[in-house]
Amino acid sequence: MVLGEYFIGRHNWENVDKNKLSDDIPEVDEVGATSAPLLSASYFIGAKCKPYNEDFMLCKDENNGGTVECLKEGRRVTRCAVSVLKDINKYCFDEFKLHYECLEQENHRLGHCRHSEKLLNKCVFDNLKLEKKIPGVQEQIHLKENPIFQGSSQDKSKSAEFLKLKEAEAKN
Amino acid sequence: MPVPFEGLLPYAIMTAFFGLAGHGTGFIRYWDNGWKNDRFNLDAWDEKMMERDFLLTGVKRGQSSDPIAPEHFKTSHIQLQRYWTPYRDQYFIFRERLYRGYVTGEWDFS
Numbered sequence: 001m002v003l004g005e006y007f008i009g010r011h012n013w014e015n016v017d018k019n020k021l022s023d024d025i026p027e028v029d030e031v032g033a034t035s036a037p038l039l040s041a042s043y044f045i046g047a048k049c050k051p052y053n054e055d056f057m058l059c060k061d062e063n064n065g066g067t068v069e070c071l072k073e074g075r076r077v078t079r080c081a082v083s084v085l086k087d088i089n090k091y092c093f094d095e096f097k098l099h100y101e102c103l104e105q106e107n108h109r110l111g112h113c114r115h116s117e118k119l120l121n122k123c124v125f126d127n128l129k130l131e132k133k134i135p136g137v138q139e140q141i142h143l144k145e146n147p148i149f150q151g152s153s154q155d156k157s158k159s160a161e162f163l164k165l166k167e168a169e170a171k172n
Numbered sequence: 173m174p175v176p177f178e179g180l181l182p183y184a185i186m187t188a189f190f191g192l193a194g195h196g197t198g199f200i201r202y203w204d205n206g207w208k209n210d211r212f213n214l215d216a217w218d219e220k221m222m223e224r225d226f227l228l229t230g231v232k233r234g235q236s237s238d239p240i241a242p243e244h245f246k247t248s249h250i251q252l253q254r255y256w257t258p259y260r261d262q263y264f265i266f267r268e269r270l271y272r273g274y275v276t277g278e279w280d281f282s
Binding site for chain 1: 208245250
């Protein structure tokens, strides 16, 4: 139809940038973990990838946002995060799952999942030597024995059940 | 003076039905979230992450701990875009009229 050219309702297009990336920026696998596992692993990613992250932020700071200039540094950040997630999945899959499923039930509030977090932190420290450390605070809240606000989640009983299963497995 | 139980029957009925409505709605919401509790107090970041979760898993409230995203995630954000016009559904091209059965009489409104 001739008139179709002038009828704006018939112009369909996709929200894709047609410009190719330059060749010196390598391909990278995107992080496949969803929000709860990412939140659960965030402090370990921070612990391992600190130099890459700081490099990236410095680049952004120096290049006025650095949308194009910092792609290389950004890819390093992505690769580092992927490596941490791979390690956690390899060595602490069960603890990881216990923690992020609790987070998913509890509106992603870390304070309501301290029991499973303790298990995860221990496993990750034993296997990967990564430690959760909250920067810029007086007290590391996740190490406090009896915090006032603990939530009312099923986390305690589920963690106890998990521990019992684990011990039973270790015996067999 | 003890109250005869007949006087309390309406209250029992009211409690039962309000309870049924509330717990029933709660149960349906819990089921609809994939046996998870509701999210609340969400900010823009949370909404964005939940959209990303949906693109990754294809399920509402789905979670996965895979380190590397599946292949389709690279293109899953692509949408067909169009300018808004009040006549958007009125002027079909002839091919589309044929396809939807306006011409042949075999209507398909799906």
